[in-house]
Amino acid sequence: MKYIKIASSALNGLRGLLLFALVSAFWGCGSPSGKPDAGGIAISFDDHFIKEWYQLRPLFQKYNAKATFFITCPDSLNAEEIAMLKQLEIEGHEIGFHGTVHAKSTELMAAGGPKGYIETELEPGLRHMHAAGFKPTSYAHPGGNHNDRVDSVLLAKGFTILRDVAISRRKFKGFQLYAWPPRWMNAIYYAFDGEQKVDALMIDYDEVTEEEVGEAIQEAKENGTALMVFGHEPLYSAPENGKYGFNVSFLAAVLREADQQKLKFYTMSELPKVK
Template sequence: MYKFLCYYSFILLLVCCQSQKTAHLGGIALSFDDRFVKEWIQLKPLLNKYNAKVTFYITQPDSLSEEEVQILHELRKDGHEIGCHGAMHVRSMYYIWDNSLEKYMENEIFHALRTMKKQGFLPKTFAHPGGSQTWYSDRELLKHFSLLRDVSMKYRNILGFDYIHNVENMEEIYHQRNHQQKVNALLIDVSAKLTIEDIRKGLQRASKEGSVMMLFGHKPLTKTTQNTHEYGFDVQFLEQILAESAKLNLKTYTMQEL
């Protein structure tokens, strides 16, 4: 009987360890902000090529055309998430200072949610416009969203001083599967000055430790447009990111799946 119990316990331990290992495979979570709907749909062949599921954070939903709403439904049907990015795209900290938390919630959040509900969307996650947030606004937001996404950048200029981070050491952009509800994603726009080597090191970390590397951008840009409009990411760079992720067998996640 004792030998049987020892054998049973050993098998159970192996199963638990294997289950834990399976549940913590590394991954990547991509999200795209604002209202570049007609440009986002052009990414469909690329996303399908790598079986990538991403999150589109919509701002000012009341200004979407019927065509754009239908495109978003098409993207959702493909397995992508439609998230909330606010009704006015205001920086919460400054708006609350000038007005109030109550007005912020009503004008920026509830108005957006009501509009999106009428359009057929029920967003579960929220991306802070401009990465602006406070603990007390987050406390209110988490009553209505399961996850809040903030912004991280490799380069930052603060009071005239440049700060450069090593991407693989930016703890906040790696989701550790610990039910964290406030997260950061790394900006991949052209202006962020990221290299594919930065991304490769980050993805290798995610693969090694079983975390999810979170990245985001805005408007998809081609070589002919990015010289005049840097508020977006190079589509070729996005494909490099997806290719590197595929090499490491990383799963892609929507933000809601985190």
């Protein structure tokens, strides 16, 4: 029994250390400091909802906002979608890359090494992107899955910023496991320090509230940082039939608040370039 108690105590201590490390990584001991008057917001969107994103143009134009669109499965791009993406690019938005097959990068790396990963997930999609006239310099990890080996390959391929996923809420079988206030999640604020590996807060349906994002926007303004957020498909009602995405009215509220707070709108590739 004595040994069981010791083992249990050690396990609890380990759990405490892991929790502390996790909290420190996201919450820290205070918000990161950026650059005076550089406070802003970097909005991005993932996957292949091109027509749906294109329909948001009037909303972006209303607030003079720009965003980054991370494209996956570019081999399926048709002429109409390419024209839409080019128009978005003309209007100041960025076209980024989200992988060829949207697979788990760590599994591809483990199975085929850097060569297999490049030949499966990177080169085929990039060839299609280049053929369509796009030269992406930003990359969003599919599913937020990656490790240092994956990152090193992506940086060597010329990507200047790699975007991961940060989640404010986590549920399991309908039960909420945790809820972190975004204003305390240091990882989602860009401090204009040249960092190339970043996290963005997911704003899909039921992931975060308007009030919480409003507080995060205020945090970015006060500290001269850029709040990074992202979503998937634009939705006009609660998601059904396995759909996932953000409510358009929610995005409108984010843009309105950012505009009222006079935040700058950044594309992802612009962030490391700010001096």
